[in-house]
Amino acid sequence: MTHLLHRSIHASLPVAVRGEGIHLFDATGKAYIDASGGAAVSCLGHAHPDVLAALHAQLDRIAYAHTGFFTTEVAEELADRLVDDAPEGLDHVYLVSGGSEAVEAALKMARQYFVEKGEPQRRHIIARRQSYHGNTLGALATGGNEWRRAQFKPLLIETHHIDPCYAYRLQMPDESDEAYAARAAGELEAKILKLGADQVIAFVAETVVGATAGAVPPVADYLKRIRAICDKYGVLLILDEVMCGMGRTGTLHACEQDGVSPDIVTIAKGLGGGYQPVGAVLLSKRIFDAFALGSGFFQHGHTYMGHPMAAAAGLAVQTILKRDGLLGNVRAMGNHLETCLVERLGNHRHVGDIRGRGLFRGVELVKDRATKKPFDAGLKLNARIKKEAMTRGLMVYPMGGTIDGQNGDHVLLAPPFIVGKSDVEAIVERLADAIEAAIASV
Numbered sequence: 001m002t003h004l005l006h007r008s009i010h011a012s013l014p015v016a017v018r019g020e021g022i023h024l025f026d027a028t029g030k031a032y033i034d035a036s037g038g039a040a041v042s043c044l045g046h047a048h049p050d051v052l053a054a055l056h057a058q059l060d061r062i063a064y065a066h067t068g069f070f071t072t073e074v075a076e077e078l079a080d081r082l083v084d085d086a087p088e089g090l091d092h093v094y095l096v097s098g099g100s101e102a103v104e105a106a107l108k109m110a111r112q113y114f115v116e117k118g119e120p121q122r123r124h125i126i127a128r129r130q131s132y133h134g135n136t137l138g139a140l141a142t143g144g145n146e147w148r149r150a151q152f153k154p155l156l157i158e159t160h161h162i163d164p165c166y167a168y169r170l171q172m173p174d175e176s177d178e179a180y181a182a183r184a185a186g187e188l189e190a191k192i193l194k195l196g197a198d199q200v201i202a203f204v205a206e207t208v209v210g211a212t213a214g215a216v217p218p219v220a221d222y223l224k225r226i227r228a229i230c231d232k233y234g235v236l237l238i239l240d241e242v243m244c245g246m247g248r249t250g251t252l253h254a255c256e257q258d259g260v261s262p263d264i265v266t267i268a269k270g271l272g273g274g275y276q277p278v279g280a281v282l283l284s285k286r287i288f289d290a291f292a293l294g295s296g297f298f299q300h301g302h303t304y305m306g307h308p309m310a311a312a313a314g315l316a317v318q319t320i321l322k323r324d325g326l327l328g329n330v331r332a333m334g335n336h337l338e339t340c341l342v343e344r345l346g347n348h349r350h351v352g353d354i355r356g357r358g359l360f361r362g363v364e365l366v367k368d369r370a371t372k373k374p375f376d377a378g379l380k381l382n383a384r385i386k387k388e389a390m391t392r393g394l395m396v397y398p399m400g401g402t403i404d405g406q407n408g409d410h411v412l413l414a415p416p417f418i419v420g421k422s423d424v425e426a427i428v429e430r431l432a433d434a435i436e437a438a439i440a441s442v
């Protein structure tokens with residue numbers, strides 16, 4: 001009997017009682033390797049002593065002060081740190097409590113920017129199909145996952161979607177990466193021209209698509225082309241790095257690897273590593289200046305924004321990430337993870353694609369490799385894999401609807417940045433066993 005409205009009412013969940021390093025333990029004492037960081041959150045693993053110490057110290061100093069009355073040293077310090085390491089041109093930070101809040105703030109920021117600039121007619125947001133930007137109404141409307149949107153459609157603001165850059169499914173057999181990147185980015189230009197170049201506020205995209213498609217990185221110079229198209233029409237580029245940012249792909253910001261700076265970037269999960277709920281929006285100087293020289297404020301706000309405990313978690317996690325050189329481990333262990341996945345599953349007749357960057361990897365399952373036909377969605381292969389993995393003491397993040405919100409299955413891997421070689425090997429072994437058991441059960 002529970003009085004909690006759980007995510008799934010009929011599921012029976014183990015009770016998590018303790019975490020240590022890459023493991024979580026349930027009330028029966030069973031250990032699980034957290035190979036998905038929950039949902040790409042726990043970048044330092046669990047119970048990191050230095051994060052715990054920083055949180056205890058912050059609690060002893062000050063737990064809460066409303067941002068309408070005060071600023072705090074810890075929030076200022078986190079903002080300084082984030083700006084020091086930000087993509088070029090981003091020089092202010094808006095602190096919130098999670099990814100959806102970050103996306104909501106980014107959308108309103110982009111709209112207010114054009115109001116301040118005297119272009120209030122701009123009203124359209126363009127994003128991509130099969131993206132996920134959060135579950136609050138603005139973020140849900142921006143996301144392009146049909147299954148998540150369907151029943152809430154009457155409540156969603158008008159948004160527009162183009163195809164994602166999803167090479168495995170959408171690149172043509174004889175098409176080069178460059179030609180595909182040009183074609184995929186060209187969809188944005190066509191959409192902007194259709195809506196009216198002076199009517200569009202922003203284009204929103206996950207640099208590496210996470211939950212809905214399973215670690216899908218952009219191809220060739222796709223993002224550079226997107227940046228150029230946005231610049232050509234004065235449209236803002238918002239990159240949602242809530243899942244793929246803060247080191248997950250091997251660079252602090254995923255877009256560094258694409259040589260692109262957005263006007264706004266949203267971050268969350270790996271920012272505080274799960275030690276506190278925290279997210280942030282990093283915005284460019286020109287957006288900040290438009291506010292500063294205009295109305296003088298951003299018309300938004302939440303009770304818990306800039307929360308000192310959340311800021312302390314973000315600051316501690318980011319300090320440790322740098323101090324311990326963990327981005328190097330993300331790259332090295334990311335390569336090892338890719339090698340192990342390819343060795344163990346690369347020739348599997350039901351594995352269609354292995355992809356991703358750093359410690360952010362996706363495995364897409366197919367019924368038939370030659371035709372890329374997915375398994376029947378009714379079989380819920382992804383849920384079976386999750387169950388088989390949990391039985392084997394492994395947390396991974398499988399999801400269905402990979403292709404179009406209904407069809408397709410993938411498994412997302414996002415282990416903590418502290419994993420070692422033998423951990424990676426254990427993850428791949430258990431995952432491969434779970435996949436095989438799940439397929440055998442359908």
Ligand SMILES: Cc1ncc(COP(=O)(O)O)c(C=O)c1O
Pocket residue numbers: 039098099100101103132133134135206210211240241242243244268
């Ligand atoms: C890319 C992206 N944006 C936004 C969100 C929403 O974040 P939250 O669940 O913290 O609201 C998520 C969560 O998975 C995400 O992956």
